[in-house]
Amino acid sequence: xxxxxxxxxxxxxxxxxxxxxxxxxxxxxxxxxxxxxxxxxxxxxxxxxxxxxxxxxxxxxxxxxxxxxxxxxxxxxxxxxxxxxxxxxxxxxxxxxxxxxxxxxxxxxxxxxxxxxxxxxxxxxxxxxxxxxxxxxxxxxxxxxxxxxxxxxxxxxxxxxxxxxxxxxxxxxxxxxxxxxxxxxxxxxxxxx
Amino acid sequence: xxxxxxxxxxxxxxxxxxxxxxxxxxxxxxxxxxxxxxxxxxxxxxxxxxxxxxxxxxxxxxxxxxxxxxxxxxxxxxxxxxxxxxxxxxxxxxxxxxxxxxxxxxxxxxxxxxxxxxxxxxxxxxxxxxxxxxxxxxxxxxxxxxxxxxxxxxxxxxxxxxxxxxxxxxxxxxxxxxxxxxxxxxxxxxxxx
DNA sequence: GTCTATAATTCGATAGAC
DNA sequence: GTCTATCGAATTATAGAC
Numbered sequence: 117x118x119x120x121x122x123x124x125x126x127x128x129x130x131x132x133x134x135x136x137x138x139x140x141x142x143x144x145x146x147x148x149x150x151x152x153x154x155x156x157x158x159x160x161x162x163x164x165x166x167x168x169x170x171x172x173x174x175x176x177x178x179x180x181x182x183x184x185x186x187x188x189x190x191x192x193x194x195x196x197x198x199x200x201x202x203x204x205x206x207x208x209x210x211x212x213x214x215x216x217x218x219x220x221x222x223x224x225x226x227x228x229x230x231x232x233x234x235x236x237x238x239x240x241x242x243x244x245x246x247x248x249x250x251x252x253x254x255x256x257x258x259x260x261x262x263x264x265x266x267x268x269x270x271x272x273x274x275x276x277x278x279x280x281x282x283x284x285x286x287x288x289x290x291x292x293x294x295x296x297x298x299x300x301x302x303x304x305x306x307x308x309x
Numbered sequence: 310x311x312x313x314x315x316x317x318x319x320x321x322x323x324x325x326x327x328x329x330x331x332x333x334x335x336x337x338x339x340x341x342x343x344x345x346x347x348x349x350x351x352x353x354x355x356x357x358x359x360x361x362x363x364x365x366x367x368x369x370x371x372x373x374x375x376x377x378x379x380x381x382x383x384x385x386x387x388x389x390x391x392x393x394x395x396x397x398x399x400x401x402x403x404x405x406x407x408x409x410x411x412x413x414x415x416x417x418x419x420x421x422x423x424x425x426x427x428x429x430x431x432x433x434x435x436x437x438x439x440x441x442x443x444x445x446x447x448x449x450x451x452x453x454x455x456x457x458x459x460x461x462x463x464x465x466x467x468x469x470x471x472x473x474x475x476x477x478x479x480x481x482x483x484x485x486x487x488x489x490x491x492x493x494x495x496x497x498x499x500x501x502x
Numbered sequence: 503g504t505c506t507a508t509a510a511t512t513c514g515a516t517a518g519a520c
Numbered sequence: 521g522t523c524t525a526t527c528g529a530a531t532t533a534t535a536g537a538c
Contacts, residue, residue, distance in 0.1 A: 120521085138417050140333035143513060156516080157522050165514070221414070224331050259496075262489040268473050269466040269493060276465035280457075296455040300462060303452070304497020313503085336531065350504050352533070359532095 121151055126161050130168065131214035135282065139169055139222040170230055173223055176215040177234060179208055181241055188244045194252030195306060198270070201245065202298045205274040209281055210290040216278040245271060252305075259307040266305065273301055314344055319354050323361065324407035328475065332362055332415040363423055366416055369408040370427060372401055374434055381437045387445030388499060391463070394438065395491045398467040402474060403483040409471040438464060445498075452500040459498065466494055 129150050133142045144165060148155040162168045183204045187197050209216045223234050246267045252258035258266075274297070281288060322343050326335045337358060341348040355361045376397045380390050402409045416427050439460045445451035451459075467490070474481060 136417075138331075138333060140331060141418060144515085145513080153521095154523060155514085156524080159515070160521060224329075225334060261493050261496075264473075265486075265489045265493050268469065269490075272465045272469040273462040276461065276468070280461050293458075296458045297462075300454050300458050303454075308501060337533085338531080346503095347505060348532085349506080349534080353503060357533075 121153060121157075121161075123161050126151060126158070127172070128214070131172070131218060134222060135214050135217045139218070139225050166227065169218070169222065169225060170227070172215060172218055173226060173234065174230075176208070176212060176219045177237055180204070180219075181237055183208070184241055184244055188248065193257060194248050194255060195257045195302060197248050198252070198305070199298045199302055201248075202274060202301055203294050205277060206290060206294040206297055209274075209277045210286075210288070210293065213278050213282050213286070217282065220275060220278060242267065242271060249305075256307055256309070258305050259309075261305070270301065270305070273297075314346060314350075314354075316354050319344060319351070320365070321407070324365070324411060327415060328407050328410045332411070332418050359420065362411070362415065362418060363420070365408060365411055366419060366427065367423075369401070369405060369412045370430055373397070373412075374430055376401070377434055377437055381441065386450060387441050387448060388450045388495060390441050391445070391498070392491050392495055394441075395467060395494055396487050398470060399483060399487040399490055402467075402470045403479075403481070403486065406471050406475050406479070410475065413468060413471060435460065435464060442498075449500055449502070451498050452502075454498075463494065463498070466490075 126147075130142075130147050133146055133150060136142075137146070144155045144158055148158055184201060187200045187204065190197065190200075192200060223231065226234055246263065249258065249266050249270065250263055253260055253263070277297075281293075319340075323335070323340050326339055326343060329335075330339070337348045337351055341351055344351075377394060380393045380397065383390065383393075385393060416424065419427055439456065442451065442459055442463065443456055446453055446456070470490070474486075
């Protein structure tokens with residue numbers, strides 16, 4: 117009997133295993149077994165396990181970064197930008213929960229030079245968020261608060277979304293989630309003078 | 310020349326490497342090299358790498374759980390309980406940042422039966438927090454919001470603290486951090502009717 | 503308590519037939 | 521595109537001398 121594994125199916129299976137067991141603890145044999153093929157066959161789809169991680173992590177990382185750049189350079193007011201960031205995160209996370217899980221949890225296993233590039237990218241992302249929050253406080257759109265604590269809390273809230281979404285088995289309505297997240301996070305930061 | 314490695318020094322070195330490279334990617338040789346001894350010598354201090362993970366994860370996990378239980382069963386009002394939870398987290402995290410990092414990031418590498426026990430413990434922790442927030446809304450101490458989103462955001466904010474604290478190299482004043490975190494998180498949730 | 507030496511296993515990856 | 525077979529390296533852990 118002829119097997120026919122699509123690249124897409126292979127990737128999704130690998131991503132789920134990476135989430136369940138972690139990248140390092142997931143062997144090529146694990147992935148192959150889940151697909152009911154032999155491990156050697158996987159090398160028709162990828163060059164190496166390391167390259168697979170690299171491709172997947174950077175693909176989703178730049179989706180976040182590029183999306184945020186557009187928001188950052190827009191003419192929205194700071195509080196509107198924060199809302200747009202929440203929405204961007206909800207959209208990307210509900211669309212690609214396991215890729216986000218990989219991004220958040222497994223970037224440490226990138227090669228040294230690629231890890232550096234990843235951290236530069238992430239640092240740039242965080243700096244844009246920090247700037248938006250700082251500007252919101254200057255304009256008194258956001259209430260006065262410790263900038264680092266506010267930035268870190270904001271980022272944490274949206275970063276952990278993938279975990280919750282996967283736990284719920286994707287049974288959450290993304291549109292409703294977007295609304296609830298925006299409401300909650302923004303209302304907590306807005307100025308009520 | 311006689312080497313003298315204390316168990317405490319060994320543990321701290323191992324924890325830092327686990328944080329830097331991840332538990333699975335850190336070999337016994339890595340730890341040994343950092344301590345300038347041979348890998349075989351490490352087995353005078355531990356029974357196995359797996360047992361070391363288990364000991365460290367459950368020790369800190371039950372510190373969080375027991376601390377929360379005391380708060381949960383206290384006569385504080387819900388909003389005061391939330392503040393106490395933030396303070397508990399800041400205290401444990403600044404006192405043991407690398408143990409918290411292990412707890413948050415490496416529990417997946419526990420053995421299957423132990424992983425189940427861990428998740429039971431964590432589920433119980435999260436349920437207590439959820440109950441407190443729900444009660445706070447009932448009493449109208451907290452503003453009305455989606456319970457799951459509020460619980461998840463609250464937990465996320467305090468869960469990622471270790472990452473920020475380690476990044477800053479412990480240069481943060483724990484007392485001031487406690488104040489800023491409590492202020493920010495609580496003010497965002499309290500009812501301003 | 504620390505070492506050398508090594509057993510036992512596992513893993514990523516390749517070669518080559520079909 | 522998938523298989524069988526296998527290589528070479530790395531890893532956890534133990535045995536036993538000092």
